[in-house]
Each structure stands twice: as C-alpha cells, then as structure tokens.
Amino acid sequence: MRSQSDSILAPLSLPDGPFLLAMVGAAGSGKSRVARAFPPDWRLELDNYRWQATGSPGDQTATPIASVVFRELLEARLTRNLPVLADSTNSERGVRAYLTQRARHWRMPTVAIVFRVPVQECLARQETRTKAKQVPPDAISRQADGVPTPDQLIDEGFDHAYYADELDLLGLLLCRAATADPDPLADVRCTFGEDLAAVFAWHSEREHGFAAGTFAVAGREITVRWIDDGDPYDHHWQARLNEACTDGCPGPLWVKVTDAADLQSVYLGGAPDEPWCDGCHSHGLAVS
Ligand SMILES: Nc1ncnc2c1ncn2[C@@H]1O[C@H](COP(=O)(O)OP(=O)(O)OP(=O)(O)O)[C@@H](O)[C@H]1O
Ligand SMILES: [Mg+2]
Known part of the structure; x- marks a missing residue:
C-alpha cells in the first residue's frame, strides 16, 4: 500500500495535456464532491444551470435549457483545447456517446470516473440535501442499476476509465488546495x-x-x-x-x-x- 506522502506526490495517472473527464454515477454517489479535486472552471454541472434558470437545482422542467447551456460551454472549452469535466450522472449511454463524440471531434482524450456506491447509500445521502436538490428514489435506483463498469466505458469509446476508489482523488484535492493562492479574505x-x-x-x-x-x-x-x-x-x-x-x-x-x-x-x-x-x-x- 502506498504511503500518504507517495499518494500526494503521485495522485493520478491522467493524460498530460487537456482531457474531457466524465463523472459516471447515480445521484448522491459523490460525483460533485470528488469534482472539487479539479479546478472550478473545468466543471460543467446541469444542477447549476437548472438552479440559475429556476432557483431550484432539481427542477427537471429546466433540464432542456440546462442541457443547452451545458452543450454550449462544453463546445466553448473543447474549441479552445481546454480541459472540461462533465459533472452529471452521465448514466445514459446516449449522453456519454455525445461526450465522447464531441471530444473525438476536437481530438481531446476522454477519461471516465465511475462511482460504485450502494444505492442505499445514495438514498441516505439525499436526506442531507435540501428538498430542492433531492432526487426521487426510483430515479436513483434506475441510475445506480445502469452504471457501467470501466471496461464497458472503454468499449463505448472512452480512452481511460477508472472506479473512483482506485484513484487518489483526495491526494489530488490536497495538491490543488495546497498550491492555491492564500485567500486574504x-x-x-x-x-x-x-x-x-x-x-x-x-x-x-x-x-x-x-x-x-x-x-x-x-x-x-x-x-x-x-x-x-x-x-x-x-x-x-x-x-x-x-x-x-x-x-x-x-x-x-x-x-x-x-x-x-x-x-x-x-x-x-x-x-x-x-x-x-x-x-x-x-x-x-x-x-x-
Ligand atoms: N464519501 C462520502 N462520505 C460522506 N458523504 C459523502 C460522500 N460522498 C458524498 N457525500 C455527501 O453526499 C451528498 C451527495 O454527494 P454529491 O453531491 O457529491 O453527489 P452527486 O453524485 O454529485 O449527486 P448529483 O448527481 O445529484 O449531483 C453530499 O452532501 C456529499 O457531501
Ligand atoms: Mg452533483
């Protein structure tokens, strides 16, 4: 087992240059928590755009407009050869296919991080959320059932795919936090x-x-x-x-x-x- 200092020095094996990173997991599986290991400008999150459109991150009536914003920003970053992190459930194959297709178009490597968390745990984590951010239990069960394995994601066209717990994401977050400019406020x-x-x-x-x-x-x-x-x-x-x-x-x-x-x-x-x-x-x- 690696020591703590080793893991901080070598947090992840990710592509050297920019890449598209897709989180894959049910609601409440911890994707957004882990996404904080990456710079905030990378992170595209449907919840955020739904919240901006309606004041409520879980308001599904805003999913169409949130998806438009998501796609526009995805394209804007890919066009500029900037790394991008798709922080959504990405539980539908069609959604993942869209991501890999756009990345391939711009010759950007793709990485998927898969969250395998028991569905009971995802459901329990909903309790700690505000009502506006809670996802219905049947939707969570459906998402959890459909989570692919890393091997399946490679078959789908991702260049790299890992289970989140195979990676030292805490080490990566510490690396980012430790090198951030001190906040005078x-x-x-x-x-x-x-x-x-x-x-x-x-x-x-x-x-x-x-x-x-x-x-x-x-x-x-x-x-x-x-x-x-x-x-x-x-x-x-x-x-x-x-x-x-x-x-x-x-x-x-x-x-x-x-x-x-x-x-x-x-x-x-x-x-x-x-x-x-x-x-x-x-x-x-x-x-x-
Ligand atoms: N490993 C963990 N230990 C304790 N709490 C956790 C863990 N992972 C996530 N949580 C908590 O569970 C809640 C849901 O996590 P998070 O928001 O990261 O899920 P998500 O996968 O992004 O869900 P969604 O798809 O709905 O956005 C948060 O309050 C988060 O802090
Ligand atoms: Mg999230």
Missing part, C-alpha cells in the same frame, strides 16, 4: 459570508494597532477590525459604532461582532455586545 468570508467578503477591503493603515477593513456598498460603509492580542482563545472582530465615547473621552467606540447578523445590528444603530472604547481601554476600562 478567508477570515472575513468565514465570519461574515461570501457576499459581504466580496465588498470588503483591508485598510493599508492599522486601527489602533489592529488590522482593519471596511465593508462598502455605494457610499454606505461599516468598518471592522480584527482583534488579536496573542491569546488564541480570544481573537475576534469588532465593528466601529457611529458615535464616539463621551465628552470627556472622544475615543471611538467598538463592539464585538461574531457574524453578519451582528454587523447588521451595528449598521442599524444597535450594539450586539458591550461597547468598547479605545480611549478608556488604554486605562484598562470597558465602557458601558
């Missing part, structure tokens, strides 16, 4: 969410010795800072209140915020925690 994203992180910028100057930044949208803004006094159990965010401390102490007031709801409360004039004054704090006092 990771803490902001994690505390306040993706959308607020998108309107956040760090200040070049520190606020009273602490890293600070502003959420700004169309002339409205709220400033926060990251308090890290060296105690690993006591670092947190503070948001600046609009008012100053008192006449005697004009120091800025800050308040601890732990999530987007706290930030909203500050924006609306509230204070989700005891306000904290830099002026008074320099004498060791919290302000109430």
Whole structure:
C-alpha cells in the first residue's frame, strides 16, 4: 500500500495535456464532491444551470435549457483545447456517446470516473440535501442499476476509465488546495459570508494597532477590525459604532461582532455586545 506522502506526490495517472473527464454515477454517489479535486472552471454541472434558470437545482422542467447551456460551454472549452469535466450522472449511454463524440471531434482524450456506491447509500445521502436538490428514489435506483463498469466505458469509446476508489482523488484535492493562492479574505468570508467578503477591503493603515477593513456598498460603509492580542482563545472582530465615547473621552467606540447578523445590528444603530472604547481601554476600562 502506498504511503500518504507517495499518494500526494503521485495522485493520478491522467493524460498530460487537456482531457474531457466524465463523472459516471447515480445521484448522491459523490460525483460533485470528488469534482472539487479539479479546478472550478473545468466543471460543467446541469444542477447549476437548472438552479440559475429556476432557483431550484432539481427542477427537471429546466433540464432542456440546462442541457443547452451545458452543450454550449462544453463546445466553448473543447474549441479552445481546454480541459472540461462533465459533472452529471452521465448514466445514459446516449449522453456519454455525445461526450465522447464531441471530444473525438476536437481530438481531446476522454477519461471516465465511475462511482460504485450502494444505492442505499445514495438514498441516505439525499436526506442531507435540501428538498430542492433531492432526487426521487426510483430515479436513483434506475441510475445506480445502469452504471457501467470501466471496461464497458472503454468499449463505448472512452480512452481511460477508472472506479473512483482506485484513484487518489483526495491526494489530488490536497495538491490543488495546497498550491492555491492564500485567500486574504478567508477570515472575513468565514465570519461574515461570501457576499459581504466580496465588498470588503483591508485598510493599508492599522486601527489602533489592529488590522482593519471596511465593508462598502455605494457610499454606505461599516468598518471592522480584527482583534488579536496573542491569546488564541480570544481573537475576534469588532465593528466601529457611529458615535464616539463621551465628552470627556472622544475615543471611538467598538463592539464585538461574531457574524453578519451582528454587523447588521451595528449598521442599524444597535450594539450586539458591550461597547468598547479605545480611549478608556488604554486605562484598562470597558465602557458601558
Ligand atoms: N464519501 C462520502 N462520505 C460522506 N458523504 C459523502 C460522500 N460522498 C458524498 N457525500 C455527501 O453526499 C451528498 C451527495 O454527494 P454529491 O453531491 O457529491 O453527489 P452527486 O453524485 O454529485 O449527486 P448529483 O448527481 O445529484 O449531483 C453530499 O452532501 C456529499 O457531501
Ligand atoms: Mg452533483
């Protein structure tokens, strides 16, 4: 058995150049989870386009439009000789034939990864999904019954085909994650969410010795800072209140915020925690 470090160094034997990768497996078999081992721009996912068309990834009435988008993007990438990952069940032979035919047309090698997961497991995984993303049990059973073996996929025209558990896909994901650029907004994203992180910028100057930044949208803004006094159990965010401390102490007031709801409360004039004054704090006092 390979050691962990070996497997990270040599995650997969995939073609050197670009290739078309088709996931093959029933709904809930783990295709999209594994697809994260590959760059996001490779991934074409019908669920995503159904969601964009209707607000619901499982809304089958949007399958025709989702398929059009899928095919257009597939063609756009193949034309440019870019790798592409078809993250759908690909459980129908005709769908797979379309993929291999388009790839052959553009002289792109094809790889299939097959997910052999007991149907009971696929069904149980539906429970963890939102209603909108759940697939009917009879459809899952049908898909699971129809999953071909790698040998059958080679006979169908794929250049390479593997069972997912024969490959070191975790090693590949680690490789990608470990070499990704560090995210300067990771803490902001994690505390306040993706959308607020998108309107956040760090200040070049520190606020009273602490890293600070502003959420700004169309002339409205709220400033926060990251308090890290060296105690690993006591670092947190503070948001600046609009008012100053008192006449005697004009120091800025800050308040601890732990999530987007706290930030909203500050924006609306509230204070989700005891306000904290830099002026008074320099004498060791919290302000109430
Ligand atoms: N090996 C696993 N261990 C634990 N949970 C898993 C595993 N594989 C998948 N899951 C979970 O099961 C759920 C379904 O997985 P995923 O979305 O990857 O399935 P899928 O094959 O892409 O399904 P669909 O065809 O409906 O898009 C997800 O919540 C995922 O995190
Ligand atoms: Mg999926």
